[in-house]
Amino acid sequence: MSTESSLSISFEFFPPRTEVGEEKLRLVRDRLAERSPHFFSVTFGAGGSTREKTFGTVQNVRESGVDTAPHLSCISSERSDLSDLLKRYQDVGIERLVALRGDMPSGSMGVGDFRYASDLIQFIREETGDHFKLSVAAYPECHPQSDTIEKDVSRFVDKVKAGADMAITQYFFNADAYFHFVDRVRAKGCDVPIIPGIMPITNYSKLARFSELCGAEIPRFARRQLEAYGDDTQSLQAFGQEFVTKLSQQLIDGGAPGIHFYTLNQAEPSLAILDGLSLPR
Numbered sequence: 001m002s003t004e005s006s007l008s009i010s011f012e013f014f015p016p017r018t019e020v021g022e023e024k025l026r027l028v029r030d031r032l033a034e035r036s037p038h039f040f041s042v043t044f045g046a047g048g049s050t051r052e053k054t055f056g057t058v059q060n061v062r063e064s065g066v067d068t069a070p071h072l073s074c075i076s077s078e079r080s081d082l083s084d085l086l087k088r089y090q091d092v093g094i095e096r097l098v099a100l101r102g103d104m105p106s107g108s109m110g111v112g113d114f115r116y117a118s119d120l121i122q123f124i125r126e127e128t129g130d131h132f133k134l135s136v137a138a139y140p141e142c143h144p145q146s147d148t149i150e151k152d153v154s155r156f157v158d159k160v161k162a163g164a165d166m167a168i169t170q171y172f173f174n175a176d177a178y179f180h181f182v183d184r185v186r187a188k189g190c191d192v193p194i195i196p197g198i199m200p201i202t203n204y205s206k207l208a209r210f211s212e213l214c215g216a217e218i219p220r221f222a223r224r225q226l227e228a229y230g231d232d233t234q235s236l237q238a239f240g241q242e243f244v245t246k247l248s249q250q251l252i253d254g255g256a257p258g259i260h261f262y263t264l265n266q267a268e269p270s271l272a273i274l275d276g277l278s279l280p281r
């Protein structure tokens with residue numbers, strides 16, 4: 001069944017570590033491809049650590065016929081390496097990228113030739129012109145390293161000025177944060193589509209840990225409810241599905257141009273949310 005909607009529906013994967021994981025991802029991608037998504041995307045490990053795996057996973061998920069966007073982060077990378085990678089993607093017919101800074105390196109790893117995602121976008125445009133449709137990251141609840149929302153919004157707009165075509169947000173659980181962010185961006189005369197990133201809830205302890213790191217706030221009532229389920233995974237997932245479906249519907253009803261699912265390489269949680277939505281045709 002296709003979604004047959006004018007909205008941009010997309011699904012994100014990470015490169016599996018094992019062959020079993022690759023095999024499982026083939027089944028997941030085929031199930032999700034039945035919904036005719038606008039695109040798939042595949043993450044890129046910090047400092048290029050999954051460079052080859054990302055490349056391989058992109059080839060894997062593209063076999064489904066869905067347009068696929070590799071993520072590319074620039075921190076701790078050299079210009080020549082990124083230039084080679086861009087050329088390889090061009091040679092195999094990739095036309096979209098998600099361009100990121102990546103998380104700052106710890107330990108002895110250097111910062112490399114780029115400091116911010118806007119530098120990477122400028123570089124991609126210099127190297128490859130308009131070949132790639134470029135998405136960038138957006139943070140409705142403010143990037144954790146940003147001092148103020150004002151600065152974060154301005155830096156987001158700088159990425160668009162450098163050549164980004166659209167944005168995908170960090171996940172969040174509060175629709176007002178998204179609408180506030182979009183209003184601030186529009187007030188600066190920037191009108192690129194900003195697609196909300198949606199995280200299905202399947203495992204509370206992992207979600208809590210990751211949300212702490214990336215600055216996504218879990219509302220108190222939802223946190224308390226999720227905590228209360230303890231090992232009762234079924235109830236936790238049922239609550240999570242209802243909660244995230246409601247959030248997604250609010251975003252669509254309020255004018256969000258699509259939904260980008262952080263699938264964590266599983267089809268069911270994202271499909272359960274998608275099936276619960278009434279989408280404009």
Ligand SMILES: Cc1cc2nc3c(=O)[nH]c(=O)nc-3n(C[C@H](O)[C@H](O)[C@H](O)COP(=O)(O)OP(=O)(O)OC[C@H]3O[C@@H](n4cnc5c(N)ncnc54)[C@H](O)[C@@H]3O)c2cc1C
Nearest residue numbers: 043044071100101102116117137143145146155168169170
């Ligand atoms: C949709 C999405 C996909 C992601 N995929 C990946 C992935 O595949 N791999 C991965 O490693 N990470 C990924 N991330 C995480 C991302 O790399 C981190 O959030 C990272 O910390 C910031 O990346 P960015 O591209 O937003 O950086 P930037 O846009 O460069 O912003 C980083 C910080 O620097 C500030 N800043 C920007 N420009 C300037 C300037 N000129 N002067 C001073 N400060 C400035 C910003 O306000 C912000 O606080 C993803 C995030 C999202 C939302």
